[in-house]
Amino acid sequence: MALSGGLRLCQRIFSWIPVLIITAVALWSYYAYVFELCLFTVQNTFEKAAYLSLFHVCFVMFCWTYWKAIFTPPASPSKKFHLSYRDKERYEMEERPEVQKQILVDIAKRLPIVTRAQSGAVRFCDYCQLLKPDRCHHCSVCERCVLKMDHHCPWVNNCVGFSNYKFFLLFLFYSMLYCVFIASTVFQYFIKFWVGEISNVHAKFHVLFLLFVAVMFFVSLMFLFGYHCWLVAKNRSTLEAFSAPVFQNGPDKNGFNAGVRMNLLQVFGDNKRFWLVPIFTSQGDGHHFPLRTLNECRNPLLASEGRWEDDGGSDDDSSDAEMGNGLSVAVDVE
Ligand SMILES: [Zn+2]
Ligand SMILES: [Zn+2]
16 A cells, blocks of 8 residues: 555656656746847847847746646536435445446436447446546546546646646647747847857857757647647547547537537637637536537527436446546547
8 A cells, every 4th residue: 555655656756757848948948048049149139129028928928828737627527427425325235237327327317418438328437436427537647537638648747628728729839839939030040150150159059959949849739739729620639539429329529519610619718819818718617518419409408407318328338437648548548
């Protein structure tokens, strides 16, 4: 027991290493850009002032969104999705698996749940003892169920899900902006150093690396950001892109796709002024989502949860058991 506790602690400490790497690179880039480039290399005062002010806007937005992505706790399902004391007793006392499943089906009828496990059973988390809301998955790293879980991201050492997906997207966006700004302003000085027009050896080293690192990060971020733009447009989480959500009439990868505009509003909110600001503006409460099929006639889920009924799905096998395992999270999902 003590050993596993120690291992857990080690794991917790080590899980901050990627965040520390990003932080160290960001701090070094700040030093290299502000001191080595702007203060020691750039001669023109106007150019210096313009670079410094624009740089600080990018840097502040980058830090703010990174902070929000790391420290916004993942949202977990509300109490009504947990088994009540009575239901839990009934569920645990029952030895026949098919009756256990029926108990879950009966409870699910009172809840706004439409998705099912691959087997057709109601999705139940044994670890958290709750019925999983639609799009919710259990993260084995965070050891909890996370609403609209996207993936567990080691670079922010946090689960990306309903509560911080917007922050994560903005973090990718502002990181790219930061890299583009650095690369485009550093480039001419890179050339000047290269051809020997400026001979400050110390600054040369920092400026060369600044361009190299900015381009390298930009290229990798571009692919990740592009992929997430596609996911937002389709209204899919990374997990759902790998394994389509299962509805009562089978898996449907477009089950939550309400059209590009509506999908965008779901993540970023109705007010366009706040789209690029890292404050929470996503629509809904993360427990249920408009469905494509119900989209035209207004989703009854949003109007009244009481009307919920379902056919209970089939009766084989138990709930799925998603595992989040660092980078490999998406493939581990059933
Ligand atoms: Zn769970
Ligand atoms: Zn997690």
